[in-house]
Amino acid sequence: MAVKVEERVLAPMTHTGWKFYLLVAALLALLAWASYAWYTQLTQGLAVTGMRDIGVGPPWGLYISNFIFFIGLAHGGIAISAAVRIAGLKKYRPITRIAEVLTPICLLMAGLSIVFDLGRPDRIINVFLYYSERIGQSPLSWDLTVILIYFMLSTIYLFLTMRGDIAFCAERYSRWKWLYKLLLIGYTPEEDEKVEKVAWWMALCIPALLVLLSGGVIAWLLGLMIARPGWYGAFMGPYFITAAIASAVAAVIVVAAVLRRLFNWEQFIGPEIFKGLGGFLATTMFVYLYFMFAEQITVRYSGPTPTPDLSVSQALLTGEFAWIFWPMLIFLFLAPSLALFAQIAVKRSSLIVTALASFAILLGLWVKRVLIVVPPLTRSLLPYPVGTYTPTWVEWSLIGGSFALAALFYVAFSKILPLMEVKGD
Amino acid sequence: MFWMHVFRFEEGKYPNVNMVFAPRPCMHCDNAPCVKVCPVGARYKREDGLTLTDYDRCIGCRYCEVACPYGVNYFNWKRPADNYYIDWKNESSLGLPIPPYRNPDFDKKYGKEQRRVAGSGQHVGVVEKCTWCVHRIEKGLEPACVANCPVSALHFGDLADPSSEVSGLVTKNGWFRLLEERGTEPRVYYIGRPWQFTEDSREV
Numbered sequence: 287m288a289v290k291v292e293e294r295v296l297a298p299m300t301h302t303g304w305k306f307y308l309l310v311a312a313l314l315a316l317l318a319w320a321s322y323a324w325y326t327q328l329t330q331g332l333a334v335t336g337m338r339d340i341g342v343g344p345p346w347g348l349y350i351s352n353f354i355f356f357i358g359l360a361h362g363g364i365a366i367s368a369a370v371r372i373a374g375l376k377k378y379r380p381i382t383r384i385a386e387v388l389t390p391i392c393l394l395m396a397g398l399s400i401v402f403d404l405g406r407p408d409r410i411i412n413v414f415l416y417y418s419e420r421i422g423q424s425p426l427s428w429d430l431t432v433i434l435i436y437f438m439l440s441t442i443y444l445f446l447t448m449r450g451d452i453a454f455c456a457e458r459y460s461r462w463k464w465l466y467k468l469l470l471i472g473y474t475p476e477e478d479e480k481v482e483k484v485a486w487w488m489a490l491c492i493p494a495l496l497v498l499l500s501g502g503v504i505a506w507l508l509g510l511m512i513a514r515p516g517w518y519g520a521f522m523g524p525y526f527i528t529a530a531i532a533s534a535v536a537a538v539i540v541v542a543a544v545l546r547r548l549f550n551w552e553q554f555i556g557p558e559i560f561k562g563l564g565g566f567l568a569t570t571m572f573v574y575l576y577f578m579f580a581e582q583i584t585v586r587y588s589g590p591t592p593t594p595d596l597s598v599s600q601a602l603l604t605g606e607f608a609w610i611f612w613p614m615l616i617f618l619f620l621a622p623s624l625a626l627f628a629q630i631a632v633k634r635s636s637l638i639v640t641a642l643a644s645f646a647i648l649l650g651l652w653v654k655r656v657l658i659v660v661p662p663l664t665r666s667l668l669p670y671p672v673g674t675y676t677p678t679w680v681e682w683s684l685i686g687g688s689f690a691l692a693a694l695f696y697v698a699f700s701k702i703l704p705l706m707e708v709k710g711d
Numbered sequence: 712m713f714w715m716h717v718f719r720f721e722e723g724k725y726p727n728v729n730m731v732f733a734p735r736p737c738m739h740c741d742n743a744p745c746v747k748v749c750p751v752g753a754r755y756k757r758e759d760g761l762t763l764t765d766y767d768r769c770i771g772c773r774y775c776e777v778a779c780p781y782g783v784n785y786f787n788w789k790r791p792a793d794n795y796y797i798d799w800k801n802e803s804s805l806g807l808p809i810p811p812y813r814n815p816d817f818d819k820k821y822g823k824e825q826r827r828v829a830g831s832g833q834h835v836g837v838v839e840k841c842t843w844c845v846h847r848i849e850k851g852l853e854p855a856c857v858a859n860c861p862v863s864a865l866h867f868g869d870l871a872d873p874s875s876e877v878s879g880l881v882t883k884n885g886w887f888r889l890l891e892e893r894g895t896e897p898r899v900y901y902i903g904r905p906w907q908f909t910e911d912s913r914e915v
Contacts, residue, residue: 331835332771333788340782341716345773405771405786405836412751412770419752426750426774512893513744513780667780667890668735669718 297549298700313694320687323680336677341670344663348681349403351655353396357504360392361496362534364440368489380554384705385538389440391695395688402684428503436495443488450478451708462702501527515594516662525577532570533651536644539563543641564640568626594667601661618650714841715856737783737841738897745775757822766829769837780890783840790835816846
């Protein structure tokens, strides 16, 4: 029996079917297309995007929105894993690594989105060369700092907690033996106990970093900008961290549901996991919706005198962004959150409903990031014309490319390293 | 590329309508938000108060543009030759002098800091803005906007020097600064009554 369980847990590494090749081919095709789009952007300049200067369009667009989205997603894995260790939520243990892998991958995609946005990506080294002189003032340098710490912490955490399983694989499989050997340098079976202790302390740091990143420097990237109506204010921190947690949990639900279906992991990833995460997601979304309401009423109460803040709110609720805002609010936020809540209330939950609702929320939170970034950049404190924004095929291709690359990394991981703890059960 | 934006808007209702022309160069703020946010120190404050961009260092993240309350930053979205009204792609056949993006003045290093200044669209993917014509004032000339204004609406000088023309104008007249309440300490003083952005003000 024990052998059978292991075989099923390691199925992604041992079994490779036509679906795998089809998926990889599709992802590579998408990446090739995105590379062509990037080549176009690098040779023609950012003029090929829909972004423009203040008074014409927004200087930041989909790339920065995508950056914020991926930073939010990154929290999911590692935060759930930290909760398992610190709060002793043993129930979620089977999905910890499935979730943890998301963190470093999403952080890489966030970094990539910033590189897409740069006019001179060839000079990116400058952020390190002049780091010491800028860290005191520039929120972008703060972001860089916290993201790098977060990336290192999450990678080391993943690596340490995986060594026992890698040793297990190294004994059984010859395919990636050189890699396993490399990762196992200095490994002794006795270290597992010590690693558990180290991981506990690292897990303790993770909530602090979560607050520092999404509730802190990412929110301050926008919230400290005195020039931007709709951004400036102390509210951005709590607002951002709520969206980050919601998107992260939604992503974990979607990924876990897909893997469960793909590898027939029904016996390992039980319905109670989805029920718990779904309920948590619904709660977080209700907090987020309340924040959205609080934000809007604060701005609108001062009306009808046209303040710059009000003009941003009007752009969202009745202006050129309304056709995105209202469907997002109703179909991607309210309806799925209510569906998740209803499942808890009637004490019956369907995995498909939970997964679909989570996917809708995930999509909604991507759209919401665009609606946070773009409208305040089309309005000004001075009477400039209102800026307009239509993302171009280059931007959509690069966004698609970032998701394809994230998926490819995930698939590669699943082929090389165990996605579930072999030793745990 | 027009770094000096001139707002033109009407105020009030008929018959009490007023037309306002409001030039907006870079304010060269003493507490400049753009300098603060720059992750590489490309946007810097010169010792004499000019706020300039070092085009050798700029990575083109456009954070300065986002952070500026006055909207004075312009990004080079296009390659230099595509960025002008005149098509400079076949420079020799045009029979014109060198294009502005190859102005040798902007290859020089300026100021005590000895840094090159983004000011003529030399590079794609970097941010530029009004430099108060650093290449002219270093030669002892006035900024081009001051020198060329047909009605002498613009004046340039040293406010710290009480005998300068601008000091005289500011002490004799009422003045205001744009978005003073944002705390950016702009260096541009507008003589006269502050503009009223009422519900009726409209850009024309």
